[in-house]
Amino acid sequence: xxxxxxxxxxxxxxxxxxxxxxxxxxxxxxxxxxxxxxxxxxxxxxxxxxxxxxxxxxxxxxxxxxxxxxxxxxxxxxxxxxxxxxxxxxxxxxxxxxxxxxxxxxxxxxxxxxxxxxxxxxxxxxxxxxxxxxxxxxxxx
Numbered sequence: 001x002x003x004x005x006x007x008x009x010x011x012x013x014x015x016x017x018x019x020x021x022x023x024x025x026x027x028x029x030x031x032x033x034x035x036x037x038x039x040x041x042x043x044x045x046x047x048x049x050x051x052x053x054x055x056x057x058x059x060x061x062x063x064x065x066x067x068x069x070x071x072x073x074x075x076x077x078x079x080x081x082x083x084x085x086x087x088x089x090x091x092x093x094x095x096x097x098x099x100x101x102x103x104x105x106x107x108x109x110x111x112x113x114x115x116x117x118x119x120x121x122x123x124x125x126x127x128x129x130x131x132x133x134x135x136x137x138x139x140x141x
Contacts, residue, residue, distance in 0.1 A: 026100045027053045027064050030093060034066045035073075038082050042075030049111055057135040058118040061095040065121065067111040086126055092140055104140040106133070 031051050035044040050070015056063040068080035068088035082089035087107040093100035108123030110130075120132040121140070133140040 024053060024062060024100075026095075026098065027051065027062075030064060030066060030100060034068065034080075034091075035071060038068050038071045038080030039073035039075050040081055042073050044071055044073040044075075044080075046071050052111070052113055054113055054119065055117075056092065056113075056119065056121070057094055059095075063095050064093040064100050065111065065113070066091045066093075067108065067123075069109045069111070086128070087124065090123065092121075094135075104133075106140075 031046050034051075035046060038044065046066075047070045050067045052065045052067075053062045054065075055061060056065070067090045068082040071080040071088075072078055073080065080088055084107070087109045090106050090108045090111060091102060092104040094103050095101075108125060110122075110124045112122045114120040114122065114132075118135055120134045122130065122132045125131055135141075
């Protein structure tokens, strides 16, 4: 009963505060899961920098990146449990049919996505070094 209430409260929060680019049902579900995990079942919100739904592999379909540094929790800590001192978990999902499949995860912060057909995904690594990854046809590299 409590989990059901938490699910619907989290879903309502996500829908109300969802970034413009994260509107698919699959993305909404994965964002809700990231909030539940990162906030240890406390309430939380994901800002636009933490959930980006864009075509990442050039197939014309919207994919998803979830970056835990965009997550704000209402529990004992305002940060996700998937964050360290400098960087947080960043998870990449590619759309395959109606589903988003997890294909890559790494640590990073300050995520931004370029405007190329197959965009560069820029972020900071440990120590503040700026870098990027990009889909190379078989993986993010």
